[in-house]
Amino acid sequence: MTKKQPPKYMESYFIHGDNVSPQWDYSHHLNPPVTESVTYRLESAERGAAGFACYANLAEQAEHPIYIYERLNEPTTGMLEDRLAAAEKGESALTFSTGMAAISAISCLLTGNGDHIVSHDSIYGCTYSLFSNWMPRRGTTVTFVNMVKEDDWFKHIKPNTRIVYFETPINPTLELLDIEDICKRIALINKGRPEDKRIYVVVDNTFASPYCQRPIELGADIVLASLTKHICGFNTCMGGVVIVPKKLYNPLLMYRKDFGGVLHGRSAWPILVYGLPTLASRLRQQMATAMEISKFLTAHPKVEDVHYPGLETYPQYELAKKQMRSYDGSFAPGALLHFILKGSPQEAKKKGVKLIDWLAKNSICYTLAVSLGCVKTLIEHPSSMTHSAIPLEEQLTAGIQPGGIRLSIGLEDPKMLKEEMEKGLAQI
Numbered sequence: 128m129t130k131k132q133p134p135k136y137m138e139s140y141f142i143h144g145d146n147v148s149p150q151w152d153y154s155h156h157l158n159p160p161v162t163e164s165v166t167y168r169l170e171s172a173e174r175g176a177a178g179f180a181c182y183a184n185l186a187e188q189a190e191h192p193i194y195i196y197e198r199l200n201e202p203t204t205g206m207l208e209d210r211l212a213a214a215e216k217g218e219s220a221l222t223f224s225t226g227m228a229a230i231s232a233i234s235c236l237l238t239g240n241g242d243h244i245v246s247h248d249s250i251y252g253c254t255y256s257l258f259s260n261w262m263p264r265r266g267t268t269v270t271f272v273n274m275v276k277e278d279d280w281f282k283h284i285k286p287n288t289r290i291v292y293f294e295t296p297i298n299p300t301l302e303l304l305d306i307e308d309i310c311k312r313i314a315l316i317n318k319g320r321p322e323d324k325r326i327y328v329v330v331d332n333t334f335a336s337p338y339c340q341r342p343i344e345l346g347a348d349i350v351l352a353s354l355t356k357h358i359c360g361f362n363t364c365m366g367g368v369v370i371v372p373k374k375l376y377n378p379l380l381m382y383r384k385d386f387g388g389v390l391h392g393r394s395a396w397p398i399l400v401y402g403l404p405t406l407a408s409r410l411r412q413q414m415a416t417a418m419e420i421s422k423f424l425t426a427h428p429k430v431e432d433v434h435y436p437g438l439e440t441y442p443q444y445e446l447a448k449k450q451m452r453s454y455d456g457s458f459a460p461g462a463l464l465h466f467i468l469k470g471s472p473q474e475a476k477k478k479g480v481k482l483i484d485w486l487a488k489n490s491i492c493y494t495l496a497v498s499l500g501c502v503k504t505l506i507e508h509p510s511s512m513t514h515s516a517i518p519l520e521e522q523l524t525a526g527i528q529p530g531g532i533r534l535s536i537g538l539e540d541p542k543m544l545k546e547e548m549e550k551g552l553a554q555i
C-alpha cells in the first residue's frame with residue numbers, strides 16, 4: 128500500500144510506522160495485535176459490496192480498508208507492505224509467501240506467450256531454474272548474459288523483451304552491476320517504445336537490503352526481495368516482497384489473489400515487530416564486523432583474495448561507493464563477503480571443504496548453512512555446496528572459485544569470529 132508522505136527519518140519509521148494505522152485500531156497497543164482470522168464479519172450486504180468495490184483500489188484501501196478474506200488482504204501484512212514500500216522508496220508494495228513467490232509473480236505478470244527476458248547469468252539458483260525451466264513452458268524465453276563482462280549485452284534486447292533482470296551484489300562473487308547506468312540505457316530504449324511494449328528493470332535487492340541500497344532511487348522500475356534474509360534477520364520466517372509503481376499494484380494484487388502465494392499474517396508479524404525495526408542497527412554492526420573480518424582475511428597468508436565491496440582494494444570500490452548507501456548517505460557495503468583460499472583449483476577446493484567441515488564441527492560462531500542476513504554468522508562453500516552440480520572446469524569458466532568461501536556476517540563478537548577463523552585456517 129502507499130504512503131501519503133514519505134517518512135524523513137527511516138530508522139524511526141521502521142520502529143513506529145505511521146503510529147496510527149487505518150489497517151488496525153491499535154491506539155491502545157504498543158505493538159500491532161496478532162490477528163488470527165481468515166474471514167471477516169461484513170455485517171451487511173452493503174458493507175460486503177463496499178468491500179469488494181474498494182478491493183484493489185489503492186487509495187480506498189489505504190483510507191478505509193474493508194477486509195473480506197485473508198488471501199485477498201490482511202491488516203498485518205498491509206502494515207508491513209506500507210513500511211517496505213517506504214523502505215525501498217517506492218510507491219507500493221505487495222508481500223508474498225516466499226521470495227520465490229514474489230519473483231515468479233512479478234515475472235509472470237509482466238510477461239506472457241511470446242515475450243522475452245534478459246537476465247544476468249549469475250542469479251539465485253531457483254530464479255535461474257524458474258527462468259530456464261518454467262518460463263519457457265509458458266512461452267517466455269530468457270537470454271542469460273554476463274552483464275559484468277559483456278559490455279555490449281544490450282544487443283540481446285529484442286522488440287519483445289519485457290524485463291531486464293539482475294541482482295547486485297552478485298552471488299557468490301559479490302561483483303556489482305551499475306544500477307544507474309543500466310537503467311539509463313534501458314530508459315533510452317523505452318523512449319522509442321509504446322507503454323505496453325516497454326522494458327521493466329527488475330532488481331533483486333535481497334543481498335544488499337534497502338538499508339544499504341535502493342535501486343528505485345537509481346532508476347529501477349521494480350525491486351523485489353526475499354524477506355527471509357536481512358529483513359526478517361532472525362532466520363525465523365519466510366517471505367517475499369515486490370515494490371511496484373502504483374499502476375502495477377492492482378494487476379499484481381489480482382495476480383496474487385488468484386495464484387494465492389500470500390504472506391501469512393503470522394509470518395508478517397515478527398518481520399514487522401522484530402525484523403524491520405532492527406534492520407538498521409543489525410546492518411550497521413554487521414558491516415563494521417564484515418570490514419574487520421575482511422581486513423583480517425586480507426592479511427592472512429592462506430588467503431588468496433578477499434571480495435568485500437567496502438575494501439579500498441576491491442576492484443569495484445568506486446561503484447560500491449556510488450550505489451551502496453544507507454539512508455543518511457553513509458557508505459553501506461553490506462554484510463556479505465567472499466574470500467578465496469590459496470592453491471590450485473583442486474587443492475583450493477579440498478581446503479575449502481576442510482575449512483567449512485572443521486568450523487561446522489568445532490566453532491560456535493560459524494554455522495554451516497545456506498541463506499544469509501541472519502544474526503548468526505553463516506558460512507558456505509559454493510564450489511562443494513550450492514554450485515556442486517557444476518563440474519570444476521565449468522565452475523572456473525563461470526567464475527565460481529573452487530577455493531571461494533562465502534560469509535554472511537552476524538552479530539557475534541568480531542574478536543571471537545577472528546579467533547575461530549584463525550583456528551580453522553590453521554587446520555588446512
Ligand SMILES: *Cc1c(COP(=O)(O)O)cnc(C)c1O
Binds near residue numbers: 228294331366367
Ligand atoms: C533466498 C533468495 C531468494 C529466494 O527467497 P526465498 O524466500 O528463499 O524464496 C531470491 N533471491 C535471492 C538473492 C536470495 O538470496
